[in-house]
Amino acid sequence: MEIILAIVVVSAVIFFGALISLGHERQRKAIDGLREQVVFWALQDLRLKREQLRRDVQVENPLNWLASLVSRVCGAKVDLEVLEVVGELPALICLDRNRGDKYLFSPCPPEKIRRTNRTSHGSPSRLSVPAVTLSLPKHIKSHEITALQGGLWFEEEFRQVWKALTELEIEQADSLWLYVALGGV
Secondary structure (H helix, E strand, O other): OHHHHHHHHHHHHHHHHHHHHHHHHHHHHHHHHHHHHHHHHHHHHHHHHHHHHHOOOOOOOHHHHHHHHHHHHHOOOOOEEEEEEEOOOOEEEEEEOOOOOEEEEEOOOHHHHHHHHHHOOOOHHHHHHHHHHHHOOOOEEEEEEOHHHHOOOHHHHHHHHHHHHHOOOOOOOOOEEEEEEHHHO
């Protein structure tokens, strides 16, 4: 009789332990579901707030914005003036009035510019910028600028600056390539 009673007690303890475990598992799943919903809500709220703030982003002086970008990336204070806009690449060529260095800004990576330079058949003026840029690899330094160097609102500011200086819409505004020709080569 005592053995049967012990087996019943042990069975009851195991049964209630299993019920408690199942209850805890259901609670854990419910809490995980709540956590996922809170994270989703927080991300959506952040996106809405960011979108509202994005509308307020304005670049007052596009050349100063580019100059400050060059200063952050290259460590040199520059005074830029626009020399030429090349719509085929697209590219924007600026000159530093102080040192005479040339800066080529483009959303195109070096590989695409090299491909464009090799495959383009056009007037020398159209090819002058890529040819000068790519024929002197010793003097040309390239830097990719993203939101890490450009700041929190880099993509929106870049779109505005590009539109203001080139009168062209930019499709992909997540990175900008800076090509530096020291000595105005």
